[in-house]
Amino acid sequence: MRRLILMSLMMAVSAAGFAADQLNGSTWKTIDDKTGKPRAIVKFTEVNGALSGTVQTLLDKDATRICTSCSGSLKNKPVIGLTIVHGLKPVSGVNNSYDYGSILDPKTGKTYKLKGTLSDDGKVLNLRGYLGISLLGRNQTWQRAN
Numbered sequence: 001m002r003r004l005i006l007m008s009l010m011m012a013v014s015a016a017g018f019a020a021d022q023l024n025g026s027t028w029k030t031i032d033d034k035t036g037k038p039r040a041i042v043k044f045t046e047v048n049g050a051l052s053g054t055v056q057t058l059l060d061k062d063a064t065r066i067c068t069s070c071s072g073s074l075k076n077k078p079v080i081g082l083t084i085v086h087g088l089k090p091v092s093g094v095n096n097s098y099d100y101g102s103i104l105d106p107k108t109g110k111t112y113k114l115k116g117t118l119s120d121d122g123k124v125l126n127l128r129g130y131l132g133i134s135l136l137g138r139n140q141t142w143q144r145a146n
Contacts, residue, residue: 022096022118023051023088028125028142029059039063041145042084051101053085069109079106088114096120103129112137 024046030039041057058065058080067077074082088101101114112129119126123144130137 022122023098023125027056027145028053029145030142031140032060033138033140038143040079042142044085044088049089051085051088051098052083053088053103054081054083055079055106064107067106067109070104070106071109074104074109082106085114088116103127105129 023044025044027041027043030042031037032039038059040055040059040063042053043056044051044053046052064079067074067079067082070077082104084104084106086102086104088098091097091099096118097115098117099115101116102111103114104111112131113134114127114129115134116125116127118124125142125144127140127142128134128137129140
């Protein structure tokens with residue numbers, strides 16, 4: 001009986017971590033929703049079931065290089081190396097869906113709630129950053145870079 005409970009627990013933990021693992025270690029080309037231009041490469045890492053995304057490279061020559069609009073400890077920090085996605089988690093029971101996160105816009109210094117879906121082929125990440133309710137926000141489509 002204990003063995004069955006232990007195996008069930010291990011499977012549950014494994015299943016909970018699996019969804020996050022789809023993005024864990026992956027890199028994405030961010031596409032500006034207003035200009036359609038690629039802006040940066042962001043790499044996801046997973047810790048305790050939550051994903052973070054860190055800027056690896058800037059692709060747009062006009063991209064903000066220093067987070068002058070950021071506040072607190074992020075003020076005037078280089079955008080490369082900046083973690084802009086925090087706390088993104090897989091939605092339980094819904095394949096390829098993520099929620100509960102936040103995203104920082106280095107251009108404005110504003111932080112938005114974040115949710116998204118990964119395409120079935122794993123090559124496109126559709127994200128929605130919003131304030132308050134999801135209706136008040138912006139969509140971005142990121143393309144897998146690796």
